[in-house]
Amino acid sequence: MLTPMLPWCQPALVSLSAAKQQGKLPHALLLGLDAGFGAEELMRHIAQMALCTNVQASGACGQCKSCQLQQAGNHPDFYEIYADGNQIKVDQIRGLCQSLTQTAQQAGFRVAIIFACERMNTAAANALLKTLEEPGAQTLLLLQTNRIGQLLPTIRSRCQRVLVQEPNRQQVRDWLSENMTLDSDPCWCLPIVGGPLALAQALTDGRYQQLLSLRQGWQQALSHGHINATLQGIIDKHMLDAIGVFYLVIRQSLLKNQQLTLVQRAALAELAGRLMRINQQLLSMPTINSLALCQDFVLEYKKVMDY
């Protein structure tokens, strides 16, 4: 069953539905949108629309045989590829391309989604290129990526881009409050969780409460000059979130504090920049002694503010 369409993804589906109605659907579409913004849902909506035999202005009809098969999860002309571990391997892509050359069982489109397609290794990407160069009739390849810059230019250039305008904070807030009760504005942590869907998840699974505790902990640490035990405990277990919130707290102090001198501003901006780079490093080297690093940052902040 499809999840309801996310409002910021709707325009893309509407314009592709019009293309399908006019028989002008491209052979390959590339969506550079993070899963936290609803990329997977949009890809599935586009797939069902392409397979639907009675497409409406806003997407699939939901009634035809094709839609029913798709909703039951067993449409014979629909394929999905996910990374096997960290990579999408050449055998997965070869198998897919093989299936796409066969005649459609429902006499309509054959549709495949490749999720996180930046994870295709070189051999897999080359295998896909052949199909992208000579796609069969009524074949639609849907490529989704979180990191469009990592895709081979030859793959990018053979796909039509699906453009989605990411929602601003107000739109995210509106969407969230339609689906849940909000006590305060949770959108401050969007840069950490990585999108509205991820934020909705964080609000229900307790992660958001922890981000709030982190924010409070860092504010206290910065004013007292040391990291208390509660904050230490969270840093040990959730380094990435801890450093991410620390970065936002420092940026906030930079934006809100009108009394800062130019020298202080420059020092804080530099501090925030260094934190951002540590966050990047943590992704590849999770063994960094982040607690010691954080303690240094707290002291440095204090020095800048007392200057």
Ligand SMILES: [Zn+2]
């Ligand atoms: Zn339909």
